Amino acid sequence: MAEVALTGVGKVYPDGTRAVTDLNLTIADGEFLVLVGPSGCGKTTALRMVAGLEDISEGTVTIADREVNRVPARDRDVAMVFQSYALYPHLSVRDNIGFGLSLRRIPKAEIREKVDKAAQTLGLTEHLSRKPRNLSGGQRQRVAMGRAIVREPQAFLMDEPLSNLDAKLRVQMRAEIARIQRDLGVTTVYVTHDQTEAMTLGDRVAVMKKGHLQQVAAPQELYDRPANLFVAGFIGSPAMNLLQGRLTGDAEDPRIEVGGQTLAVPGRVLRERPALAAYLGRDLVVGIRPEDMEDSELAAAGAGGGASLTSTADLVEAMGSDVLVHFAVEAAQVVTEDTKELARDAGTDVLGHLEAPRTDLVARFSPRTRVKVGDPVTIQVDTGRLHFFDIETGASIWESAAGSPREDEV
Amino acid sequence: MSTAGTQAGTAADAPRPGAGSAAGAPRRSVVARVVGRVGGGAVQAVLAVIALFWLVPTFGLLIASLRSNEDNNGGGWWQVFSKPSQLTFQSYSALLDKSDFVDSFWNTVLITVPATTLVVVIASLAAYAFAWLEFPGRDWLFLLVVALLVVPVQLGLIPVAKLYGQIDFGGFKMAGSITGVVLFHVAFGLPFAIFLLRNFFAAIPRDLLEAARMDGGSEWTIFRRVVFPLGGPAIASLGIFQFLWVWNDLLVALVFADPSSQPMTQWLQSQMRQFTGNIDVLAPGAFLSLIIPLVVFFAFQRYFVQGVLAGSVK
Numbered sequence: 206m207a208e209v210a211l212t213g214v215g216k217v218y219p220d221g222t223r224a225v226t227d228l229n230l231t232i233a234d235g236e237f238l239v240l241v242g243p244s245g246c247g248k249t250t251a252l253r254m255v256a257g258l259e260d261i262s263e264g265t266v267t268i269a270d271r272e273v274n275r276v277p278a279r280d281r282d283v284a285m286v287f288q289s290y291a292l293y294p295h296l297s298v299r300d301n302i303g304f305g306l307s308l309r310r311i312p313k314a315e316i317r318e319k320v321d322k323a324a325q326t327l328g329l330t331e332h333l334s335r336k337p338r339n340l341s342g343g344q345r346q347r348v349a350m351g352r353a354i355v356r357e358p359q360a361f362l363m364d365e366p367l368s369n370l371d372a373k374l375r376v377q378m379r380a381e382i383a384r385i386q387r388d389l390g391v392t393t394v395y396v397t398h399d400q401t402e403a404m405t406l407g408d409r410v411a412v413m414k415k416g417h418l419q420q421v422a423a424p425q426e427l428y429d430r431p432a433n434l435f436v437a438g439f440i441g442s443p444a445m446n447l448l449q450g451r452l453t454g455d456a457e458d459p460r461i462e463v464g465g466q467t468l469a470v471p472g473r474v475l476r477e478r479p480a481l482a483a484y485l486g487r488d489l490v491v492g493i494r495p496e497d498m499e500d501s502e503l504a505a506a507g508a509g510g511g512a513s514l515t516s517t518a519d520l521v522e523a524m525g526s527d528v529l530v531h532f533a534v535e536a537a538q539v540v541t542e543d544t545k546e547l548a549r550d551a552g553t554d555v556l557g558h559l560e561a562p563r564t565d566l567v568a569r570f571s572p573r574t575r576v577k578v579g580d581p582v583t584i585q586v587d588t589g590r591l592h593f594f595d596i597e598t599g600a601s602i603w604e605s606a607a608g609s610p611r612e613d614e615v
Numbered sequence: 616m617s618t619a620g621t622q623a624g625t626a627a628d629a630p631r632p633g634a635g636s637a638a639g640a641p642r643r644s645v646v647a648r649v650v651g652r653v654g655g656g657a658v659q660a661v662l663a664v665i666a667l668f669w670l671v672p673t674f675g676l677l678i679a680s681l682r683s684n685e686d687n688n689g690g691g692w693w694q695v696f697s698k699p700s701q702l703t704f705q706s707y708s709a710l711l712d713k714s715d716f717v718d719s720f721w722n723t724v725l726i727t728v729p730a731t732t733l734v735v736v737i738a739s740l741a742a743y744a745f746a747w748l749e750f751p752g753r754d755w756l757f758l759l760v761v762a763l764l765v766v767p768v769q770l771g772l773i774p775v776a777k778l779y780g781q782i783d784f785g786g787f788k789m790a791g792s793i794t795g796v797v798l799f800h801v802a803f804g805l806p807f808a809i810f811l812l813r814n815f816f817a818a819i820p821r822d823l824l825e826a827a828r829m830d831g832g833s834e835w836t837i838f839r840r841v842v843f844p845l846g847g848p849a850i851a852s853l854g855i856f857q858f859l860w861v862w863n864d865l866l867v868a869l870v871f872a873d874p875s876s877q878p879m880t881q882w883l884q885s886q887m888r889q890f891t892g893n894i895d896v897l898a899p900g901a902f903l904s905l906i907i908p909l910v911v912f913f914a915f916q917r918y919f920v921q922g923v924l925a926g927s928v929k
Contacts (some may be wrong), residue, residue: 450807
């Protein structure tokens with residue numbers, strides 16, 4: 206168990222491709238840190254540099270206060286769980302789990318004892334003599350975990366360990382990983398592209414984009430106070446609605462104009478965000494979480510004042526616990542480098558409807574709503590919980606003009 | 616064949632394609648599809664006929680080796696069905712009493728075993744390096760090895776013979792020695808062996824080697840405890856190929872072996888007479904030289920297990 210620290214870490218491949226740039230992260234002893242981001246954001250590369258499977262081009266990596274840049278993987282005393290599990294097919298489950306110990310020339314009896322203990326933790330006891338090919342996906346995943354925990358390493362590194370499992374098993378194994386990590390208290394770096402995994406597992410979550418760290422924070426803080434457009438759009442499902450708007454009115458009675466409609470904003474919003482005053486009369490990006498919108502027929506009368514949008518329901522998805530209503534407003538889409546990256550990750554193409562000033566929004570309504578497809582709908586917006594971003598830099602607008610409270614340094 | 620291209624491809628994205636090919640239900644092989652279409656019974660009938668064609672001469676040889684010279688000269692081996700009393704081990708005991716035959720048998724063993732072992736050991740180490748170690752000029756070197764595949768043995772006979780003629784370490788003459796024959800076989804066996812094993816090793820998912828590295832394995836440990844066991848089927852087939860090739864070789868022995876180091880094939884060849892029949896020598900000799908490779912084949916055959924990688928990744 207140890208602290209893992211990355212200082213100014215960068216990775217440049219021999220062909221000149223830059224995968225990671227100036228990554229600064231400190232993972233405290235026993236902490237569970239999740240690295241999350243779209244594919245190709247450099248999160249796996251960062252993890253592999255900590256593991257020692259990838260050379261470190263720039264900066265330093267320290268594990269337990271020891272610089273490990275030149276230390277080969279086998280001497281770093283960290284264990285890794287691979288996406289593919291990478292079980293040794295010619296060895297039984299017992300030998301797979303005990304492989305690392307046997308390479309360290311630990312007495313056979315001791316290996317046996319440790320493997321038995323790990324197998325018990327993971328519920329693998331009756332499978333110890335089987336070969337990996339005779340195991341189910343979930344069991345293989347457990348063996349891969351067992352191989353890591355039996356070594357009692359300084360840190361666990363996990364590279365999308367759940368992405369090969371089906372949805373149900375994934376939820377189950379997610380809980381199990383959280384439990385095991387908490388019981389053992391081992392420093393863990395966990396890479397995933399799944400923001401649900403990131404939110405549920407991480408003590409802190411680090412969001413990466415194109416090799417750059419965007420924000421490191423506790424999951425709830427990441428959700429409530431995203432540092433920039435990218436984090437705002439990446440964390441949360443359905444994603445935060447982003448649209449261009451204009452801040453008008455004055456400090457006492459601010460309003461947001463989006464697509465010809467006006468939303469009254471409580472004065473405290475400006476008081477909480479001193480930097481926002483500078484944007485009065487200017488265009489900015491407004492972010493609305495789906496759950497901050499409600500069918501105005503259901504919302505307590507007068508709660509949001511005049512803060513409502515009107516539109517037509519394009520699509521209504523009943524999820525049981527809530528209803529997702531898709532609608533459009535005639536506000537310009539936010540097209541920045543961040544939103545392009547988000548669209549690329551989601552597999553959609555923002556450029557398609559660039560011409561028309563029209564943005565699709567998703568609202569999470571109470572299941573009691575009676576809105577149907579094609580119905581005109583009035584959406585009550587909780588304007589006290591809006592998010593604001595600079596339209597040029599994409600940075601979140603908070604206290605100071607600089608805006609983004611980056612939490613790189615801990 | 617662009618080896619350099621294949622090489623770069625496997626090195627860069629080995630984990631994903633490797634994972635893909637190793638997991639999931641294997642595609643039905645060509646043979647399986649043909650069998651499915653034609654019907655199992657018909658295929659088996661054809662196979663039985665082919666097997667019979669191959670087995671009858673062998674069986675004839677076995678019977679001939681178990682009959683006396685006079686009986687063999689008196690009629691074909693099938694007469695044994697009417698006169699089973701002809702069968703005798705006399706030819707074998709006579710043959711095994713000939714010290715030059717026994718010597719040639721041991722010479723064959725002394726040539727084949729080291730030539731096979733050396734090729735397997737050297738080729739698997741080289742193949743591991745070509746597949747998984749990064750060193751400058753690796754792809755060019757591998758290309759060179761592949762190019763050596765097309766060099767025929769005959770091309771090497773004269774230069775190597777001249778070279779051997781000059782090697783004389785204080786009384787040990789390379790020309791005519793068993794060592795010389797072994798070295799020649801190793802040299803000409805290696806290109807194919809390295810090529811075969813390198814391609815097999817390169818198909819091992821990269822994750823497996825990295826997992827072993829994380830588990831604390833050095834290159835040597837990874838080779839010995841992960842790659843070598845996983846390469847079992849390829850190494851077993853290579854071993855059998857090499858063994859058969861060297862065991863049955865006559866040409867190399869004729870050029871490089873002197874009478875004291877001649878293998879069985881050469882001895883048998885020297886027993887050939889043009890006009891008088893000495894089948895009582897040739898038949899048991901040939902059968903003995905045939906039975907050993909068969910034993911080796913069946914001993915290794917259990918390693919040809921398909922799907923050894925199943926379950927490792929995914």
